[in-house]
Amino acid sequence: MEVTRRKSPVSTPGPQEPRRSLTLRDVSEASGVSEMTVSRVLRNRGDVSASTRARVLEAAKHLGYVPNKIAGALASQRVNLVAVIIPSLSNLVFPEVLGGISEELDDTGLQPVVGVTNYSPEREETVLYEMLSWRPSGVIIAGLEHTPAARAMLQNAGIPIVEIMDVDGEAVDAVVGISHHRAGAEMARRIAAAGYRRIGFLGTKMPDDHRARKRLEGFEAGLAEAGIALADREFYSGGSALLKGREMTQAILTRSPDLDFLYYSNDMIGAGGLLYCLDKGIDVPGRLGLAGFNGVELLDGLPRRLATMDACRREIGQRAAAIIAGRSTTGLVGGARIELTPVLQPGDTIRPA
Amino acid sequence: MEVTRRKSPVSTPGPQEPRRSLTLRDVSEASGVSEMTVSRVLRNRGDVSASTRARVLEAAKHLGYVPNKIAGALASQRVNLVAVIIPSLSNLVFPEVLGGISEELDDTGLQPVVGVTNYSPEREETVLYEMLSWRPSGVIIAGLEHTPAARAMLQNAGIPIVEIMDVDGEAVDAVVGISHHRAGAEMARRIAAAGYRRIGFLGTKMPDDHRARKRLEGFEAGLAEAGIALADREFYSGGSALLKGREMTQAILTRSPDLDFLYYSNDMIGAGGLLYCLDKGIDVPGRLGLAGFNGVELLDGLPRRLATMDACRREIGQRAAAIIAGRSTTGLVGGARIELTPVLQPGDTIRPA
DNA sequence: GTGAAAGCGCTAACAT
DNA sequence: ATGTTAGCGCTTTCAC
Numbered sequence: 001m002e003v004t005r006r007k008s009p010v011s012t013p014g015p016q017e018p019r020r021s022l023t024l025r026d027v028s029e030a031s032g033v034s035e036m037t038v039s040r041v042l043r044n045r046g047d048v049s050a051s052t053r054a055r056v057l058e059a060a061k062h063l064g065y066v067p068n069k070i071a072g073a074l075a076s077q078r079v080n081l082v083a084v085i086i087p088s089l090s091n092l093v094f095p096e097v098l099g100g101i102s103e104e105l106d107d108t109g110l111q112p113v114v115g116v117t118n119y120s121p122e123r124e125e126t127v128l129y130e131m132l133s134w135r136p137s138g139v140i141i142a143g144l145e146h147t148p149a150a151r152a153m154l155q156n157a158g159i160p161i162v163e164i165m166d167v168d169g170e171a172v173d174a175v176v177g178i179s180h181h182r183a184g185a186e187m188a189r190r191i192a193a194a195g196y197r198r199i200g201f202l203g204t205k206m207p208d209d210h211r212a213r214k215r216l217e218g219f220e221a222g223l224a225e226a227g228i229a230l231a232d233r234e235f236y237s238g239g240s241a242l243l244k245g246r247e248m249t250q251a252i253l254t255r256s257p258d259l260d261f262l263y264y265s266n267d268m269i270g271a272g273g274l275l276y277c278l279d280k281g282i283d284v285p286g287r288l289g290l291a292g293f294n295g296v297e298l299l300d301g302l303p304r305r306l307a308t309m310d311a312c313r314r315e316i317g318q319r320a321a322a323i324i325a326g327r328s329t330t331g332l333v334g335g336a337r338i339e340l341t342p343v344l345q346p347g348d349t350i351r352p353a
Numbered sequence: 354m355e356v357t358r359r360k361s362p363v364s365t366p367g368p369q370e371p372r373r374s375l376t377l378r379d380v381s382e383a384s385g386v387s388e389m390t391v392s393r394v395l396r397n398r399g400d401v402s403a404s405t406r407a408r409v410l411e412a413a414k415h416l417g418y419v420p421n422k423i424a425g426a427l428a429s430q431r432v433n434l435v436a437v438i439i440p441s442l443s444n445l446v447f448p449e450v451l452g453g454i455s456e457e458l459d460d461t462g463l464q465p466v467v468g469v470t471n472y473s474p475e476r477e478e479t480v481l482y483e484m485l486s487w488r489p490s491g492v493i494i495a496g497l498e499h500t501p502a503a504r505a506m507l508q509n510a511g512i513p514i515v516e517i518m519d520v521d522g523e524a525v526d527a528v529v530g531i532s533h534h535r536a537g538a539e540m541a542r543r544i545a546a547a548g549y550r551r552i553g554f555l556g557t558k559m560p561d562d563h564r565a566r567k568r569l570e571g572f573e574a575g576l577a578e579a580g581i582a583l584a585d586r587e588f589y590s591g592g593s594a595l596l597k598g599r600e601m602t603q604a605i606l607t608r609s610p611d612l613d614f615l616y617y618s619n620d621m622i623g624a625g626g627l628l629y630c631l632d633k634g635i636d637v638p639g640r641l642g643l644a645g646f647n648g649v650e651l652l653d654g655l656p657r658r659l660a661t662m663d664a665c666r667r668e669i670g671q672r673a674a675a676i677i678a679g680r681s682t683t684g685l686v687g688g689a690r691i692e693l694t695p696v697l698q699p700g701d702t703i704r705p706a
Numbered sequence: 707g708t709g710a711a712a713g714c715g716c717t718a719a720c721a722t
Numbered sequence: 723a724t725g726t727t728a729g730c731g732c733t734t735t736c737a738c
Contacts, residue, residue, distance in 0.1 A: 019511035021488065023731060034709050039733065047707055064509050069486040070432070071731030073423045074714045078733095089448040098442060102469065111483065114467050116455065130464065133422040135374065156417045158372035242654025272654045279656055301595025301625045303632055376715060387725050392717065400723055424715030427730045431717095 022065045031059035042067060073135070082324050083131035084112045085141040087119045087209075092268070092296055093313050094142070097164065100317020101140065108325040110137060119208045125150040132157055138324035140317075144169035145210050160327040162320040165311075166211050173335040176319045178342050180211045181218035183309050186344060187263065187291055188222025193353040196261035196289050198231045199223060202248045202273065203265030205235035212265040215293060219263060232256040236269075245272020260288055267292035267299055270306050274349065278303055290349040295342075305347035312340040375418045384412035395420060426488070435677050436484035437465045438494040440472045440562075445621065445649055446666050447495070450517065453670025454493065461678040463490060472561045478503040485510055491677035493670075497522035498563050513680040515673040518664075519564050526688040529672045531695050533564045534571035536662050539697060540616065540644055541575025546706040549614035549642050551584045552576060555601045555626065556618030558588035565618040568646060572616060585609040589622075598625020613641055620645035620652055623659050627702065631656055643702040648695075658700035665693040 028035040033056055040046045041056040048056075059065075073079045084101060086094040101112050113136065115127035125147045131139070132153055138160040144167075146154070154161045154172045161173035168181050191199065201219065203212055220230055234252040236244045248269065253259060264270035270292025277284050284290060284304065292299075295310035319338050381388040386409055393399045394409040401409075412418075426432045437454060439447040454465050466489065468480035478500045484492070485506055491513040497520075499507070507514045507525045514526035521534050544552065554572065556565055573583055587605040589597045601622065606612060617623035623645025630637050637643060637657065645652075648663035672691050 021511065021731095025731080035732080036709060037707085040708090043733090045733095049707060052707080064505060066482060066485050066506065066510075068488060068731055070423055070427045070488055071714090072733070074427050074716085075731075075733040077714065079423070089442065089451060095442040095448070129419060132419045135421060135423055152417060153419065157419075158374065240650040240653040242651055244654075246654055275654065275656060297593040298595055300593040301597075301599055301628065303628060374715095378715085388715090389717080389726080390724055393724085396717090398717095402723060405723080421715055424730090425717070427732085428715075428717040430730065 021068065022063055023068070024065075026063060027056065027060045027065050030063055031056045079135050079137055080110050081113050081134060081136040082110050082321070083115065083128075083134075083136040083139045083141075085115045085117060085124060085127055085131065085139065087117050087142055089114075089116055092298070093294055093311065096313040097142075097317040100314040101321040102317075104318045104321035105325060108328075110321075110325060110328065112140075112321075119206055121145070121147050121150070121208060125153075128153055137328045138162070140164055140320045140324065142166075143210055144171060144175070145208075160324050162323050164316050164320045166214070167337065167339045168214050171335060171337065174320075174323050174337070175335070176316050176323070176338040176340070178312055178316075178340050179218075180214040181221070183293070183311075183342050184215035184218030184220075185222035185225075186218075187293075187307075187309060188219045188228075189225065190344060190346070190350065190353070191261055191263070191289065191291065192223060192226035192228055194289065194351050195353070197228060198256070198259045199228060199261045199263065200232040200234065200252050200256060200259045201230055201263050201265070202234045202245070202252060202269060204241075204244070204269070205237040209265075215265060231259055241266070241268035242272040242275070245269030245274075246276040247272075249273035249276045262288065262290050264290070264292045267294045267296045267306060267308055270308070271299060271302055274302060274304060274306050285349045285351040289351060295345060299347075304349060305345075307345065307347040307350045309342040309344050311342055315340060374421065375416055376421070377418075379416060380409065380413045380418050383416060384409045432488050432490055433463050434466050434487060434489040435463050435674070436468065436481075436487075436489040436492045436494075438468045438470060438477060438480055438484065438492065440470050440495055442467075442469055445651070446647055446664065449666040450495075450670040453667040454674040455670075456667075457671045457674035458678060461681075463674075463678060463681065465493075465674075472559055474498070474500050474503070474561060478506075481506055490681045491515070493517055493673045493677065495519075496563055497524060497528070498561075513677050515676050517669050517673045519567070520690065520692045521567050524688060524690065527673075527676050527690070528688070529669050529676070529691040529693070531665055531669075531693050532571075533567040534574070536646070536664075536695050537568035537571030537573075538575035538578075539571075540646075540660075540662060541572045541581075542578065543697060543699070543703065543706070544614055544616070544642065544644065545576060545579035545581060547642065547704050548706070550581060551609070551612045552581060552614045552616065553585040553587065553605050553609060553612045554583055554616050554618070555587045555598070555605060555622060557594075557597070557622065558590040562618075568618060584612055594619070594621030595625040595628070598622030598627075599629040600625075602626035602629045615641065615643050617643070617645045620647045620649045620659060620661055623661070624652060624655055627655060627657060627659050638702045638704040642704060648698060652700075657702060658698075660698065660700040660703045662695040662697050664695055668693060 024035045024038050027038045038056050040048050041053050115131055117124040128150050140162045142165050144163050163171050163175045165177045167175055167177045167179050234248045236248055282288050291307035293309055295308045299306050377388045377391050380391045391409050394401050394406050468484055470477040481503050493515045495518050497516050516524050516528045518530045520528055520530045520532050585605055587601045589601055635641050644660035646662055648661045652659050
């Protein structure tokens with residue numbers, strides 16, 4: 001049995017005994033160069049003669065050496081990871097944000113690591129703690145609402161933090177997003193201007209989806225400007241969004257047949273509602289107008305284009321990543337606040353004003 | 354200027370100088386207990402008196418200490434990370450697999466870390482290298498096709514490897530998936546049995562989507578059993594799948610108006626095709642039958658249920674994660690081969706046999 | 707251009 | 723129940 005940990009000869013490992021990974025020392029011995037020089041070659045640092053470099057690379061490749069970033073990170077106090085914390089991956093929106101982040105990070109040597117919270121503040125706290133314990137170079141996190149503990153961790157992390165998606169609130173550090181309140185209000189004004197008066201809201205019942213909540217609040221505020229109050233509302237949670245959209249639409253129209261507009265908290269349930277209306281032969285947008293939110297690509301394939309607002313998902317990811325990348329280069333600190341402006345796309349489901 | 358690295362006094366950090374993170378030593382000093390005991394408390398290891406434990410936890414919490422997993426991993430030679438390497442996040446299928454993985458890993462102390470390859474073998478190789486350099490406890494990777502270098506890395510990693518989604522080929526270690534060849538063949542037999550004879554295939558043009566390719570091969574083999582050859586085929590890539598489905602359907606029906614069945618390589622383009630047919634008033638499934646692949650939840654909201662086959666996405670994730678979790682506990686080695694059986698769901702778009 | 711020494715923050719192993 | 727010692731595999735720093 002081995003007792004000492006180091007210098008154990010690389011005897012053939014026993015049957016069930018996990019093989020030891022190769023180390024710099026192995027490459028060093030195989031190439032007859034010091035560990036230090038091997039390290040330099042592998043990181044393209046400092047001056048190394050072409051011949052040495054070739055010899056080292058050859059040895060490393062031949063052995064199948066994969067550097068140990070754990071040791072590297074510990075020694076250099078540098079980790080090329082960016083923590084990305086989002087509520088969900090099935091939401092369609094977040095993979096797109098992620099796409100923007102990856103794209104922007106691609107040439108920086110930084111790598112995103114994704115954590116998913118399922119819209120639970122407690123899970124967010126856990127995930128954040130877990131990720132911070134790997135000492136990432138930055139954090140990109142969805143939303144401005146966090147538990148006090150999570151907020152404290154973000155503040156004390158000593159790394160750039162970018163809160164994304166939403167700008168309606170107090171940021172810890174930098175923030176990139178849109179105002180969901182304003183987005184809701186803008187849609188409300190457009191609807192009111194088009195002459196719709198009996199307006200219903202349909203949303204997923206997500207106590208922790210603050211952005212959907214803010215859109216609704218903004219929407220009601222916008223309607224109020226025109227002296228209109230929300231006539232009815234319908235909430236669901238879970239399941240296929242498209243199907244839920246159908247069911248909710250049927251439910252609300254059965255209960256309040258005089259509604260002339262339906263505002264959905266996202267495009268997927270909106271699309272379900274649209275399909276339902278077309279099925280039932282309801283005149284859209286004449287008898288009934290419809291609008292969603294997000295501007296998802298999926299809508300392009302529907303029989304009619306649902307009115308929506310682009311949430312600038314990809315750009316949000318890019319800008320957030322750019323902030324992290326920029327700071328990790330310059331070392332500068334200071335919280336930018338970037339508010340993007342979503343564009344209202346009336347599509348075919350709002351009648352002209 | 355500091356020269357020694359250790360024992361540097363915790364003087365107030367300068368304005369732009371990144372703060373040093375708290376260490377075990379800080380907690381040790383604050384609580385008046387040795388670093389080792391603090392470490393034990395924080396990991397719930399060994400016997401620590403209730404009073405000491407309380408004191409340590411209090412100190413750690415008060416300071417806002419977040420353990421440094423990099424150092425911990427290096428010292429313990431243990432990393433609670435599982436590398437998950439998938440082609441895409443926008444494919445709808447992979448987030449579901451991920452869901453299964455997370456769920457299964459949740460109580461094991463293991464954490465998934467996701468890497469995305471965009472269906473590029475070279476990118477897969479890079480991502481794999483990057484992830485292996487963090488010395489994860491296991492790898493879950495989509496598909497059986499890898500570059501020789503990637504395959505070598507997997508073989509030499511000395512950790513459990515689970516290749517997922519597909520079982521048609523040679524696995525490095527364990528494998529969990531379905532036979533896409535068989536899935537294609539089964540659908541072909543069903544279609545032939547229903548009396549369809551002029552059959553077209555529509556797929557995304559993905560040279561590296563081996564599973565779609567295998568389904569097509571199986572499909573053709575299945576048709577051949579009934580003496581049928583594929584009458585036409587149509588390929589596209591990129592863009593909104595739903596919209597592409599529409600366009601491709603229009604294209605293939607224009608070119609080959611006598612087709613009586615369309616087999617799509619995935620449900621999204623199939624759904625687009627279905628919407629197109631309904632728009633055009635084509636009699637489905639009488640005049641024209643349709644089928645997709647995957648069994649995505651989205652289909653539930655469509656006007657008609659598209660025929661499909663469930664790809665067992667969630668279960669694949671669960672089983673794969675269970676293999677990794679099991680091995681990291683038992684230390685046993687040995688490649689399981691788990692073939693799941695997808696179920697054909699005829700929906701409303703294949704006429705009865 | 708190359709090497710030697712020290713130590714990153716933590717934990718395994720062995721005292722006590 | 724708690725402390726001490728010696729690294730984990732790499733990079734920083736300084737010397738040659």
